[in-house]
Amino acid sequence: MGRVFLTGVTGFVGRYVAARLLARPDVEGLDVLVRARDEAHARERLLDSMTHAVSPDDAPELVARMTPIIGDLRRDRFGLDEEAWHALAGRTTHVLHGAANVRFDQDLEDARSYNVFGTEQAALLAREAKGRGGLDRFDWVGTAFVAGLRRDRVLESELEHAAGWKNPYEQSKYEAEQWLRAHAADLPLTVFRPSIVVGDSSTGATTNFGMLYWPIRLYAKGWWRTVVGSAETPVDIVPVDFVADAIDALSQPGQPVGATYHLTSGVEGAVTIGALAQLAQDFFGGRPARFADPDFFMTWVRPVVDLFIWGPKRRVLRQGGRFFIPYMSGNPLFDNTETTAALAAHGVEVPQVREYFSNLLAYAKSTDFGKKPAETPPA
Ligand SMILES: NC(=O)c1ccc[n+]([C@@H]2O[C@H](COP(=O)([O-])OP(=O)(O)OC[C@H]3O[C@@H](n4cnc5c(N)ncnc54)[C@H](OP(=O)(O)O)[C@@H]3O)[C@@H](O)[C@H]2O)c1
Structure with missing residues (x-):
């Protein structure tokens, strides 16, 4: 029996992971890091978070079994005093x-x-727990996009590269993983690298309408149908329930430590931007998407767009464009051979995008891309 310290539980992925951990017989307690004013506020935040991962009827019982640790990632020892830390x-x-x-x-x-x-x-914290003789595992959630601007097949065993990154987020996650490799080799470390995490494969539910949802929203509203990128660009997406199932399965007692897992669709499972655009067209019934070369678009089309498009539409276009266009112009392919082999022993498979993509679109449509509450709560 063990006690888990989990961070990120008020977030999109962490709440699904927490629900799975609390269903395990080997987990006797769950300490969760939360940013909050006091314990009542922490519990309020946890309850709000868990109602996005399990049914509202089940959420209070799960929260009652968590111990909130009020703290902040940016502070020494998460801001805990000596006594609480030890x-x-x-x-x-x-x-x-x-x-x-x-x-x-x-x-x-x-x-x-x-x-x-x-x-x-x-x-x-992991090192101190180890010193006290108690540490079985140190699992860390990274991102497959530590591969940054690489465009080739990326193995789970690889990290170092000189290709650069699309944004500071990717770079900081790369540096964090690099730091771990250099300084935490004595710890029972396992690295999980998801690709782009999308909604639940069966309900479509998500609280995260960035990334892929941005061009789909523009298309669904009839605002914009030009994809600045290539139809052939590979896109690797994985549903949040799969990511949580995989972390849960591969972090159970007796599972090996030391591996790096690509929680990705993989080289065979990744789809293309063109295929996703077609699925969106099939669902929303609009006109076909067009594709524009990014350099051509930025030089010749964008200045015209800036002149003729105003208001909220322009804001959404510009903000999203700045951050998400790089993911439409080219992406790495994330080899997931080690992960699929390890997951097979647990009966966990990477879902095929075509089998659940319409659930994502149905949820996005019913909530107006997160602007309205969901019609049906998560199961
Ligand atoms: N979503 C994806 O597509 C994706 C893809 C690949 C990898 N990942 C990785 O998966 C992990 C979870 O991502 P996510 O999508 O679930 O992100 P998210 O929804 O933004 O959740 C982030 C979590 O981190 C917590 N956090 C942020 N700053 C903090 C601080 N200063 N102190 C304490 N807690 C803090 C947040 O707490 P608050 O609620 O207080 O902000 C929240 O619980 C991350 O490591 C991310 O890099 C995500």
């Missing part, structure tokens, strides 16, 4: 660090203050 380390057998700042628009120093410094604090 008590936490003394009872922790499994550190699962998923919290991060995932915004693409932050500057590099800010991104590092969450993603590198926060990782260092999680490793510090």
Whole structure:
């Protein structure tokens, strides 16, 4: 039996992971890092978060079984005082660090203050727990996009490259993983690298309408149908329930430590921008998407767009364009051979995009891309 310290539980992925951990017989307690004013506020935040992952009837019971640890990634020892820190380390057998700042628009120093410094604090806790004889695992959630601007097949065993990154978020996650490899080799570390995480494969539910949802929203509203990128660009997406199932399966007692897992669709499972555009057209019934070369678009079309498009439409176009266009122009292919082999033993398979994509679109449509509450709560 063990006690898990989990970060990121108020986030999109972390809440699904928390629900799975609490269903496990080997998990006797769950300490969760939460940014909050006090315990009542922390519990309020946890309840709000869990109602997005399980049914509202089940959420209070799950929250009652969590112990909130009020703290912040950017502070030494998460801002805990000496006594609280040692008590936490003394009872922790499994550190699962998923919290991060995932915004693409932050500057590099800010991104590092969450993603590198926060990782260092999680490793510090893991090391202290190990010193007290109790640490079985230190699981860390990274991103497959540490591969940055690479365009080739990326193996799970690879990290170092000189291709650069699309944004400071990717770079900070790369640096955090690099830091772990250099400084946490003595810890029972396992790295999970999801690709683009989308909604639940059966309900389509998500609270994260960035990335892929941005061009789909523009298309669904009839605002814009030009994809600035190539129809052939590969896109690797994975539903959030799969990511949580995989982390849950591969972090159970007896699972090997030391691996790096690509929680991705993989080289065979990745689709193309063109295929997703076609699926969106089939669902929303609009006109076919057009594709524009990014350099041509930025030089010749964008100035015209700036002159003739105004108001909220222009704001959505410009903001999203700045951050998401790089993901439409070219992407790596994430080999997931090790992961699929390891997951096969648990009966967990990577879902095929074509089998669940319409569920994502139906949810996005019914909530007006997160602007309205969901008609049916998560199962
Ligand atoms: N979503 C994706 O497509 C994707 C893809 C690949 C990898 N990942 C990785 O998966 C992990 C989870 O991502 P996500 O999509 O679930 O992100 P998310 O929804 O933004 O959640 C981030 C979590 O981190 C917490 N956090 C952020 N700053 C913090 C701070 N200063 N102190 C304490 N906690 C803090 C947030 O708490 P608050 O609620 O207080 O902000 C939240 O619980 C991250 O490590 C991310 O890099 C995500």
